Amino acid sequence: MTLTRRAAIAIGLGAPLVLLTRPALASPETMNAAIAEFTDGRSVQEGRITLDIPVLVENGNSVPMTVEVDSPMTPEDHVTEIAVFNERNPLPDVVRFRPSPALGLARFQTRIRLGDTQKITAIARLSDGTLWSAAMTVIVTAPACIES
Numbered sequence: 051m052t053l054t055r056r057a058a059i060a061i062g063l064g065a066p067l068v069l070l071t072r073p074a075l076a077s078p079e080t081m082n083a084a085i086a087e088f089t090d091g092r093s094v095q096e097g098r099i100t101l102d103i104p105v106l107v108e109n110g111n112s113v114p115m116t117v118e119v120d121s122p123m124t125p126e127d128h129v130t131e132i133a134v135f136n137e138r139n140p141l142p143d144v145v146r147f148r149p150s151p152a153l154g155l156a157r158f159q160t161r162i163r164l165g166d167t168q169k170i171t172a173i174a175r176l177s178d179g180t181l182w183s184a185a186m187t188v189i190v191t192a193p194a195c196i197e198s
Contacts (some may be wrong), residue, residue, distance in 0.1 A: 076142040081135050085173065088133050088154070089181050094173055099132075099184035101172045110164035110194035119156040119174040119182065123149070129156040131175045138168040161192040163165040 085094075102116040119129045127153040134144040147158045156174070164170075171185040 076139050078135060078137050081142040081169075081171070084135055085171065088135075088173060088175075090114070092179075092181060094181040094183045096183055098182040099172050099174050101134075101170065101184040101186055103170060103186065103188055105186070105188060107164060107188055107190045109192045110166070110190040111192075112161045113164050113190075115162050115170075115190070116157065116159045117172050118158075119176075121176065123151050123154050125151045126177070128177050129174050130177055131174050132156065132158065133175075134162075135145070135171045135173070136164070136168050138166040139164065144170070151183055160172045161175050164188060164190045166190055166193045186195075 098120045100116075100118045100120075103113060107113050107140060115134070117132055117134060121127065121129045123129065130150050132147040132149070134146075135142050136144050144162050145160060147156075149156050149158075167187070167189045169185055169187050171183060173181055173183045175181055179186070
């Protein structure tokens with residue numbers, strides 16, 4: 051069987067697309083690097099955040115999550131950003147919220163996909179520059195995000 055010029059061009063054009071569609075998996079190291087970038091290397095204290103997510107998840111395709119930060123949400127004292135990170139999904143950043151003091155409450159609900167059993171970390175940046183965190187491990191029995 052000989053390779054025609056048309057087949058060679060199709061293979062040459064298709065090969066980069068195959069490489070682009072394969073996701074790179076996050077790891078504890080990539081999650082820590084993403085957290086270090088978010089925090090600019092500053093220290094993070096535990097507390098002031100409530101991360102509500104089921105500890106045991108049967109299906110990782112749609113996992114409910116609530117993140118709440120204990121803050122008065124006044125112009126002088128408020129949450130400027132909340133970021134959620136994970137260890138095992140294709141990307142270490144799950145979601146970021148940027149609440150306004152006018153919101154009155156730094157509480158967000160969403161659904162996320164989880165590719166495997168992993169640690170989820172939420173970090174809040176406050177207007178005074180402090181960083182607060184909460185983390186928990188979620189056990190996933192039927193993973194999402196992972197391609198066979």
